[in-house]
Amino acid sequence: MEKVLMKGNEAMAEAALRSGCRFYSGYPITPQTEILEYLSWRLDEVGGTFVQAESELSGINMLLGASAAGARVLTSSSGPGFSLKQEGISYLVAADLPAVIIDVMRIGTGLGDIMQGQGDYLQLTKGGGHGDYHTIVLAPNSVQENSDMMDLAFDLAEKYRHPVLIASDAAIGQIAEAVELKEFREHDRDKYEWSIKGCKKGDEQRKIQNTYYTMPSYPEYLKAKYAGMESNEQRWESYRVEDAEVIAVAYGISSRVSKEAVDIAREKGLKAGLIRPVTLWPFPVKAFAGLKSVKAFISVEVNILGQMADDVRLATQCKYPVGSYGTFYDIPDPDVLVEKIEAFYEKEREK
């Protein structure tokens, strides 16, 4: 296996084409633009198609067309640009189309800022666009995982005929780390019966449209699909939780800092642990079962409100106090984080 030094964003781009993706249509926005820049020449090298679209709207709808035609397709954006893609994601879900969409998260509401952030948890995990849907959301926390999760994302998208989102973030996207790249896989655009390819005499006409137009049992179908994802696709990492009294819950860049904080806290005598959701949806509820000594949870995120904290409350059926520590612009400092965890836990114990 070749090991190379790559930026997180470039690793995702390279991994996507190694997963058989040959179509990308996107629009520049910091901090994800390296994905476009890389694919603008790299897809050409492997005989794929790169289109710099006139907007995120156009990009996501080109992607929809390419997916309908049977290709493995990718687009990417960040924060404000991702919001613009939400309508298209809703259409992808409605039409049962696979696609992988990366959000290299930044910070803030409105324009927000290009700084490090995890500002999009709510819009990624709660549907985001109009209608009834969820999307599988994978949250890598290293350049290696940025690469590894592309394979998984495309496979899940194909398995469920459903868009899959990658919740990367500015820090993971911009740092360079050693990464072991996967082997190339081929994708055959004629693999799926359902994709449009030309209606031969005697064929049933293929219609890529709202699935419920032709499926009277659509509500049951949709519920079963999401129930399947919830039971089969929860992914997480638990760290020193067996005897932990206070458990930090963090994903992406925050989980790396939190892991360090847990070790520091342990050295100081505080029994801390970490649950790191790898899938933000389905939220890894299973990770919260059977914890014997836990007294409280604290969600650690790079945003103001602690967007994930409610999901921790739901996962624990509101049986424990759940706090949140959100930095705004900055990646949390491990020592400061330990102090915050200590203070939170102290306060909860006094109650």
Next chain:
Amino acid sequence: MGSSKAVLDSSRCKGCGYCVEECPKDALFFGKHTSDKGYTTVELNEEACIGCGVCYRVCPDYVFEIVEATE
């Protein structure tokens, strides 16, 4: 031309009247025929029809077929 005739599937007719307006021989007309959907549907005076195909071309609802008469 005279050997061709229009054949109608008036169940498809929505009574827009484009064919009646455009027919060069005034061979099409609205009488008392109505479809299941309640539209007054077009009728043909076969004697007058020259099979020119104008009705086929202007009809949005595929009512007409032009068939060459075979002896």
Next chain:
Amino acid sequence: MNLKVPESITFAKTGFCPGCGHGIAIRLIAEVMEEMALTEKLLAVVDVACSSLAIDMWRFDTVMAAHGRPIPTAVGVKHIRPENPVMAYFGDGAAYNIGMAETVHAALRNDNICVFVVNNSVFGMTGGQMAATTLPWQKTVTSPYGKDPKKYGTLDITKVIGQMDIAYLARGELSGAAGIEQSKKMIKKAFEKQLANEGFCLVELLSECPTNLGMAPVDMMKHVHTAMAGYFKPGEFIDKGGSGR
């Protein structure tokens, strides 16, 4: 002479209003495909508005795109299946209102697809609201006193993309047998150019919407030929093959 609607027309549903021009346009496309032996190859993209009803009227593999986005969707399809003819078939509201950026940029890229815009001068599916193509002083449900040209202009697509390096730009009318035959020739030419990889082809088809213009169908047909074709001149505006792909 034998004339028969092609087998690619299903007759399964005829959801269009009495006198609507869509039925004519759909037949023309089906005939052109039959004549060019492309019926089994055409990949179609429609909008969510009135053109969406076409998905059940023909047997072409079809994608129903979001409102105003049939062009980028068709571009995505064409990139994956370049050997298939690909068309975006939709109305003026989608093409020139909400999807105007997509229309202009596809022309700018000279994307090798056929675009057929059924221009009826209003928003049909939503009930007859004013569009970019609504004629000056035309009354609609959102311009009840008539469209004031000082407040809202009337968009002629040939003035927007008429100087671009594209393969084909034409306008026909779905009114009267002669106008309809002329429109068919334009549709055919557009597909021929796509097969020759010449690039972006847009054919606008002036069309009846008796329901939303509040006219009897025959009056509406005459209105297309007089008022609409008077403002939006039919003809071929670009026919130079573009710079190729």
